[in-house]
Amino acid sequence: MKHLCLMLGVLLCTCLGVHRENFRTCSQSGFCKRQRNMEPGTSSYVVQPSTLRISSSSLMVEVLNTKNNIRFLLQGYGLQHGIFRVKLAEAEALRERYEIPVGLTLVAEPVQEELKYHGEKDGKLTFSLGQNKMVINVNPLRLDFLINDEPVTSLNAQGLLKFEHSRTKEGWFSSLGSSVFSLLSQPFREAKDEGAGEESEGEQKEEGEEVKAEEEEEPDMWEETFKGFTDSKPNGPVSVGLDIAFPGFRYVYGIPEHADTFALKTTKNTDPYRLYNLDVFEYELNSPMALYGHIPFMAAHNEKNTVGVFFQNAAEGWVDIHSNVADKSVFSNLADFVTGNNEVPQTDTHWFFEDGIIDIFVLLGPGPRDIFKQYASLTGNTPLPPLWSLAYHQCRWNYNDQDDVRNVDQTMDKFDIPFDVIWLDIEHTDSKKYFTWDGSRFSNSIEMLRNLSSKGRRMVTIVDPHLKREDGYRVYSDARDKGLLVKNKDGNDFDGWCWPGSSSWPDFMEKHVRDWWADQFALDKYVGTADNLFVWNDMNEPSVFNAPEITFPKDVKHLSGRENREVHNLFGKLVHDATFDGLLKRSNYQERPFVLTRAFFAGSQRTSAVWTGDNMGEWSHLKMTVPMMLSLNLAGIHFSGADVGGFFKNPDNELLTRWYQAGVFQPFFRAHAHIDTKRREPYLLPEAYMVVAREAIKKRYTYLPFWYQLFHESETTGMPVMRAIWMEYPKETNVFAMDDEYLLGDAILVKPVVDQGQTDIAVYFPGENTVWYDIDTYKTYPGRQEANVEAPLSKLPAFQRGGSIVPRKMRGRRAASLMYNDPFTLIVCLDKQGKAGGQLYFDDYHSYGYRNGQYALTELSFHNFKLENSVKFKGEGFTTKEWLERVVVAGVNTEPKKIHLVKPDGTKMELGHTYDAQSKVLTIRKPGVNVAEKWIINLH
CATH class of the missing domain: 3.20.20.80 (Glycosidases)
Known part of the structure; x- marks a missing residue:
């Protein structure tokens, strides 16, 4: 009956009962339990300074886990645009841990920049990248990242680093003892400087000392069962975890996808946010449960700085979040208010993944635009879509x-x-x-x-991506015969159920x-x-x-021999x-x-x-x-x-x-x-x-x-x-948690109506000395204030920023591709100084010709009663038939007597216009000039 239901497909949500109980909680996940049960304290991981090796843009140093004598390799890099990269992996592992190859998540090998070493002092190794610093505390291991000598991000500040080392179920360490460990670690011992100084506190174990067990064996380390399914876990416990602190920051954002608030919430009384790609029917809201896709990128923002971390790991992950502000009780917050306690806010996060290594990029901004540039330099930009795909x-x-x-x-x-x-x-x-x-x-x-x-x-x-297992189906048969299909743990083609019934998946x-x-x-x-x-x-x-x-x-095998648990979120x-x-x-x-x-x-x-x-x-x-x-x-x-x-x-x-x-x-x-x-x-x-x-x-x-x-x-x-509004107004603290209104670019503010029966809506207008214009009526609203705006069913509350110029095309067409050569209307909303600016960009709207210079970009500016279009770039041979049909200028206090167009050839032409004294809107009719040429419209 179950298989029949699955084949019918439409009954899936009834038959499977896709509810919360079909998905693991942290308490039902062995590695999540082990990592989350870590208590803050002194870390057992200690840097070995005598092994430090540095180059112009990188460092390498050994780290010892003093609980079990397992050695690790810590690598640090200075990257272009003010990014630090930190990697931690076992010095010698029983198997090679999965690291995502360049070109899959990273768009290219990151460009390295000079990383200056300032020496060791007071047990700290200090490196600088431009104005930013990375300070490595030796004992215990801790990494602090500073902007202008102010700490903004710290790794292992709470001592929650836990790297489950490679082992065998038969007890590799206890049976082979320290002789094998000594042999495996020999290449790294030989890498030390000859005549190195005295050993640090963490190096005082004798080579012959027996390796200790890091933890008691638990039933779920080598095999785990959930809802009748058994995960064989042939490699045992291999998770990695680390705490990342954001001192000075009350708000953190990111790690999509979750149906939750934009500013991430404390998980003190819930499960951590889960990062594991899953098919979730009828997902619930305000939940840290995993959904369909995930990106282990988080940003923190305050009125001084914006920073980010990208934890590159494709395995299942969880992220705990705690805040010294959000986690306080109402009584504690009230007590702070009464006593005037000015405690610096801090958000502490705890990241753990089931497999892989620790590979973290720390993006030090210092502003919102900087971290987006930095993150894009790593994972790539969104390429310009064809115009039709932006339509309905x-x-x-x-x-x-x-x-x-x-x-x-x-x-x-x-x-x-x-x-x-x-x-x-x-x-x-x-x-x-x-x-x-x-x-x-x-x-x-x-x-x-x-x-x-x-x-x-x-x-x-x-x-x-699932293929019906049917001999007459060409795509499946071809994939099967060429050996392209994902395998089960026994090495046979994996057979699972999806819409066609029995299915297999290309790898x-x-x-x-x-x-x-x-x-x-x-x-x-x-x-x-x-x-x-x-x-x-x-x-x-x-x-x-x-x-x-x-x-x-999770124990499904890919053609490389790797388990799905190592790569799941990348598939x-x-x-x-x-x-x-x-x-x-x-x-x-x-x-x-x-x-x-x-x-x-x-x-x-x-x-x-x-x-x-x-x-x-x-x-x-x-x-x-x-x-x-x-x-x-x-x-x-x-x-x-x-x-x-x-x-x-x-x-x-x-x-x-x-x-x-x-x-x-x-x-x-x-x-x-x-x-x-x-x-x-x-x-x-x-x-x-x-x-x-x-x-x-x-x-x-x-x-x-x-x-x-x-x-x-x-x-x-x-x-x-x-x-988010803070991305354009980074010092307005009252918008940091706001997620019911937003900006498109820097020009349009949107506050959708999302409540039944609502006919008016409270809108916050950001920006000191800024004025905002209703996009339909041009009614104005001052910045840094909240106002009640009428929003009957026919009204979409949206507003254009004073000082911006927005291009539109007003001729009705049944499809976007029919608009390619249509004329433009420019909506010019003046700021309090009577100025506005913007750009026009155009190409052929569908091909890659723009990457070969086949486009034009112009700069629009309105100042001193003059609208000017200056050509910033125009590719050789590029032409467009698009022209300027209308200019609407909002915020004009008095009607001009005459309006003249100065054409590209320098000749002048008087233009017709209308003026609405009540709305202070001037409409200039049919300038008729090509938008890819230089021209000026003068108001007299």
Whole structure:
């Protein structure tokens, strides 16, 4: 019955009962229990200064665990942009620990910079990288990182370092004793300086002294059972853990993905935040439970500095968070208030992973823009997406057949609702066999794609990484015959259950397998496709219905021989990497691909957009979209979104309409729904609601030039597209925990309505001496104040910053690709000094020509009653037909008598205008100049 249910698929959530009890808690995880049970105290790890070796940009020194005489190698590096890297691994291990190869998470080998050594003093080794310092305390081991001599990050300050060394179940240390240890450590002893000084306190053990057991053997060290599944754990306990402190910081952020607040909460009375890619149906909110993807990157911010840590490890992880402010009782906080206690805030975090090594990048800012540049230098930027992918996507599980697709396409046009992409879920395939079509329902997919293409539209089909185990299925048979499939612990092809029933998985950990997968997207292999078809990778955690926690067993073997426990969180990223490469190959590397993924890891931003998975059609889930996407954007995943309307359940008309409004100003804008939900295309709403949803979608299209510009900035600077307010206003302490409003770039402030029946909303406007303009009415609001704003159902509360210039295109089109040559409207909102600035960026909107200089970038400035467009860059031979149709200037106190355009050739032309004295808005009509040329508009 269970297998029948799994094959039916639609009953999965009923049959599996995907509730909290299907996923481990820390108390049900052996390594999590052992690591979390560590008590703060004096660490047993001690640096051996006499073994120190330094180069111009790195250091290497031995560390001894005095409890058991196990030696480790500590490496430190100074990297470009003010980053320190610290690695700790066993000096000699029984097996090679997994380290993620360069090119998977790290975009390239980090560029090293000069690391100055200032010598040893008072038991401390001091190194500097520019103005920043790393101080290594010798006994016990502790690493402090300082900005301008002020400590901002510390490793092992609480003494929670625990590196479970390699061993055998038979008792390797006790049976072989110190003679083998002495032999294994000999190469490192020979590396010491001849005539080295006296041994440090940690070096006083005699070589012949018997090695002590570090801990008592526990039942879960070599085998562990959860819900009837047994994990064989052939390598025994191999976890690594370390505390990371942020002195002076009350707030930390990041480590997505969790359905929780943006500012991470204390875990004093909960489980730690879990980092383990899992398929979680109907996930709960305000929880540290793991979801579909994870990035072990955390940022800390206060009014003086912003710092970050990236812990590069692909195994399952957990992060505990404690705060000397948040963890206090109400009474303690009140006592501090009464007594005037000015205790410096501090956040202490404790990270532990099941396998791997300690490999940490410390990003020392010192400001928000700096850490985003630093993190992007490590894991890469979000490449500029094709313009159409930033428009509206229409999806559900499932559009039934070609007639259904045609009907949706035509009905959207009938109701004048623009869209760019229609999506097909798993039912479009032949019996859930990916790279195929159901011949009875999609008998002529080429014609379907051609019809969409004629309107400038695309299609996305789902391609999951599990392959149906069926001899006649070409993709599976080819993968099996070539030996490309993941193995079980006994070395046979792993057989698990997913949508097709019995399934196997290509081993995406191997490059030749990824190359093979990429080849499957060629038009002659993925038969029935065309170049306007793109791809959605779902279930790539991977999801395995009949396995522990609905994913690979940890002792599944990859072709390299490594267990899945070592690499689990990386697997899903490599699926969408391979898909992206396949779409690149399909276009001969000319066209920008689009891929959507559910599972992700650090570096995923380079090849895929991300959505937040199987959310619910409830107000609380709409509210949670903002903190979840702020967290994703902070960790580099800028092209992200949440299913409009919620995947599960049937949202009422008000909720669905408000969700469309919220989606307008979120990076990835897709409506999606479960197969059991009622159809809810926007035209099915009652007319009053449909009109509001339609206007919201149309508004998205008018802002596409602005979105495109934001993603250009993202690729070139690493700055998030969707920003927490503190990222632009770093000294405003009252916004540090704010996650119900946000900024797009530095120009648009958004406060979505996320509560039922709400018709007004309190908005905080940041920025001393800043003025904000309602994007619809140009009503002004002063900065550093909160104001109550009217928000009837027809209103999306959004505001443009005074001092900014935002490009829009106001002509209605049914698809974004039809807007390429449309004219611009510039929205100029003046600051209190009557000034404003911005940029215009344009290319061909779909190819990689921009990387070869085929683009233009201009600088816009309004000052002294003059709007000027200066060309910063224009590629040789690059041209555009785009022109300037209108300029709207808000904040003009008096109507000008005349307005003149100075054309690129120097000639002048008088322009027509209108002026609204009440709103103080000046509209300049039809300048008609090419936007890629230099020109000036003078107000007299």
